[in-house]
Amino acid sequence: MNANAHQLPIITPASTNPANEIAKELTGRDYVSWSAISTFRQCPLKYRFRYVDGLPEESVSSALIFGTGIHSAVEQHYQAVLSGEEPPDVKRLMLAYRSAWLPHDPDAIQFGSTETRTSLDALASKMLTAFLNSPAASVQGRVLGVEEEIRGMLVDGVPDLYGRVDLLTEDSDSLVITDIKTSRGKWSAEQVEDSGEQLLLYSHLASEISPGKKIATRFLVLTKTKEPVVEEHTREVEPGNVKRTLAGVERVWRAISAGHFYPAPSTMSCASCGYREACRAWAG
Ligand code: SF4
Numbered sequence: 001m002n003a004n005a006h007q008l009p010i011i012t013p014a015s016t017n018p019a020n021e022i023a024k025e026l027t028g029r030d031y032v033s034w035s036a037i038s039t040f041r042q043c044p045l046k047y048r049f050r051y052v053d054g055l056p057e058e059s060v061s062s063a064l065i066f067g068t069g070i071h072s073a074v075e076q077h078y079q080a081v082l083s084g085e086e087p088p089d090v091k092r093l094m095l096a097y098r099s100a101w102l103p104h105d106p107d108a109i110q111f112g113s114t115e116t117r118t119s120l121d122a123l124a125s126k127m128l129t130a131f132l133n134s135p136a137a138s139v140q141g142r143v144l145g146v147e148e149e150i151r152g153m154l155v156d157g158v159p160d161l162y163g164r165v166d167l168l169t170e171d172s173d174s175l176v177i178t179d180i181k182t183s184r185g186k187w188s189a190e191q192v193e194d195s196g197e198q199l200l201l202y203s204h205l206a207s208e209i210s211p212g213k214k215i216a217t218r219f220l221v222l223t224k225t226k227e228p229v230v231e232e233h234t235r236e237v238e239p240g241n242v243k244r245t246l247a248g249v250e251r252v253w254r255a256i257s258a259g260h261f262y263p264a265p266s267t268m269s270c271a272s273c274g275y276r277e278a279c280r281a282w283a284g
Contacts, residue, residue, distance in 0.1 A: 022257055023159035027051045031151065031162035034198040037252050042269050045282060048261035049275045057274025060104055062111045064272075066120050067182045069100030070222060071166070073128055074180050075146055078167050082143040093128045094121075110272065127182070127228040134230035136220055141171030144209070152205040155246050158253040165202055167220075168209075175210045176234065177202050178218040187221050192233045195219065197245045203237045204246070 020030040027036075029051075040047035049055045073093040080087045088096075101117070111117075131137060145168040154161050167178035177199050187195075199217035207215060218234040263279055270276065 017153045017158075017160055019157055019159040019253070019257075026257065028054070029162075031160040032158070032249075032253065034161065034163055034201065037249055038198075040252050040256055043264040043266075043273070044255070044261045045263040045279060046269070046273060046275055047256070049278055052261070055275060055278055058277055059108050059110045059274050061272040061274075062109050062115055062117075062120060065100050065104060065109065066124065066224075069097035070124060070127060070182050071180050072100055073097040073124075074131060074220070074222070075166065077132070077137065078139070078143060078146045081139055082146050087132075087137070090125060090128050090132060093132075094125055097121075097124045097128065123224060123228070127222045127224065130228040131222055131230050136230050136232055139169055141169050141176070144168040144170055144175075150202055150205050154201060154204065155250045158250055161201055161205065161249075163198070163202060165206070168206070170210060170213070174214045174216050174236075175206065176216045176218050177206060178220055181219055181221045183221050183223050185223055185225060186229065186231060187219070187233060192219060192235070196235065196241070197248070200237060200242050200245045201249070204242050 023032060024030040036047065036051050039050060050057075073096040076093060076096045077087050098121070106117075145165065148165045148168050149162070150165055151160050151162045165177055166180045169176045169178065179195075179199055181195075183191075196217060199219075203215045203217055215237045216234050217237060218232060221231040221233065223229050223231070263282065270279075273279070
């Protein structure tokens with residue numbers, strides 16, 4: 001263990017929140033995740049298929065598996081930093097990336113029109129090389145956790161939020177919560193703004209870790225461009241934004257617990273949806 005790393009406090013134990021029981025009856029899990037909330041916002045029927053009915057997906061997009069693989073590889077790098085070990089080279093990071101493909105039936109993977117598994121593997125190698133050569137590979141301050149579990153009550157009447165923080169670091173005056181992303185291109189200021197809600201909620205829960213410190217959220221974006229680049233977008237948390245996000249989560253949970261499930265077709269969501277047949281068969 002790195003001398004800089006310290007044992008995190010348990011962020012928030014499972015609360016006695018009565019909404020946890022409602023969530024368990026509905027979905028089998030006594031919490032909600034950000035992924036569940038954003039799935040409902042994308043398409044309420046897709047949420048029902050996945051979280052209430054537990055339907056297996058008919059297909060999975062290559063982009064999802066690719067992103068998971070890059071994520072695992074970058075996390076392995078930071079795990080080595082946390083443990084005080086020599087960071088893995090790109091060959092070892094590629095093993096972590098490849099492991100993301102193993103659980104999937106190759107016939108059920110939906111590739112983009114110009115993609116193959118070989119072309120994606122070559123892109124992954126370029127992206128991970130760019131990451132290792134970027135300033136983001138060296139941590140500013142100290143690493144407190146990688147893939148750190150976080151759980152706690154956000155709002156009365158809403159089940160605990162449960163999630164995993166990709167990277168948690170601390171410097172002399174700030175606690176920084178980092179989310180690792182892959183993207184088709186560089187992020188605009190609007191994308192940073194629009195993607196910040198998950199980290200705002202995690203920052204709300206994490207404020208107990210280092211009382212009195214400022215909390216910042218940070219996106220580490222690896223682009224899937226021909227010449228991949230690694231971008232860092234760091235922002236200080238503004239309390240007004242947390243309040244707005246909490247209000248949104250409360251409305252989503254109200255709709256879920258009231259059973260408001262309906263299809264919300266859109267070109268972007270439906271093209272990569274793994275429930276297209278179940279959706280066509282749905283009659284209300
Ligand atoms: S196919 Fe489209 S409308 Fe149907 S469940 Fe999937 S995302 Fe929703």
